[in-house]
Amino acid sequence: MVKIGNIELAEFPILLAPMEDVSDPPFRKVCKKFGADLMYTEFISSEGLIRHAIKSRAKLDIFDYERPIGIQLFGGDEEALAMATEIVDATGPDLVDINFGCPVKKVVCKGAGAAVLKDIPLMERLTKAVVKSTSLPVTVKTRLGWDENSKNIVEVAERLQDTGIKALTIHGRTRTQMYKGAADWTLIAKVKENPRMHIPVFGNGDIDSPQKALEYKNKYGVDGIMIGRAAIGNPFIFREVKHYLKTGQLLSPPTVDERVEACLEHLQFSIRWKGPRLGLIEMRSHYANYFKGLQNFKPLKIRLLTSDSLDEVYEILNEIRQIELV
The missing domain is CATH 1.10.1200 (Non-ribosomal Peptide Synthetase Peptidyl Carrier Protein; Chain A)
Structure with a gap:
């Protein structure tokens, strides 16, 4: 069994990634139906939330059948993130996740998302601000580094763990890669193998079939996997992956x-x-x-x-x- 703070998940949980303009309650409902173990909201701007932006507030909607569910925040200002965390805490999610991985320009230009990968001390301060502002478990989703020359995720993972986070999800690309090329899970494995790490480490990137899910589970030793784009229009993938991990047999494709x-x-x-x-x-x-x-x-x-x-x-x-x- 994998635990995130006081949240108990399956032995090898399959997570639904937070995706902008995708991971809304209607989409999450069908993913939950077909077996997603842990889901996250679309990412929410901390600045937008404290300014009462209507779109940001709507993203706070969660439903009991979705649990456990996390609300994901992004931002580059400690005070704004702390205030947003208090707002999120009041809505009653099971955990709060911080996005340090989004590579899109409109987020990075605000000094948030993957932009924080260029300033690890800032990442630590932002994470501490969130941890201090809630009694809920705090998790982080990030990338290997900003570019090929700064793949420092092994060190970053230790430092994030030291701030008090309860789980870490790593997307196997740098920010400059965006979503291009193959995800590199070798560094995710090194994070997991690090004897200093004791929190769950989840891998993300390119899991698009039950066979790949099993291969990556065995090869890289992660505590669970997060599926994003492969679930769009295909919520059945959660059911298929779980069945294959349990039995080694492929389910028939959905009719x-x-x-x-x-x-x-x-x-x-x-x-x-x-x-x-x-x-x-x-x-x-x-x-x-x-x-x-x-x-x-x-x-x-x-x-x-x-x-x-x-x-x-x-x-x-x-x-x-x-x-x-x-």
């Missing part, structure tokens, strides 16, 4: 009907949570992933992406049930 049902559940919650208009529009980014590999899907996809009628979308989804997998 077309199962895909439609998962997409429908996602859509209906999206409508309830975001409202009819926004819920319908924001689901458009998910359809191609839910129905990847279907014969002659392109005409139906175009209709799904252009329809403003929920009833019409329901009709199209029912049409998709009749399609066979390639």
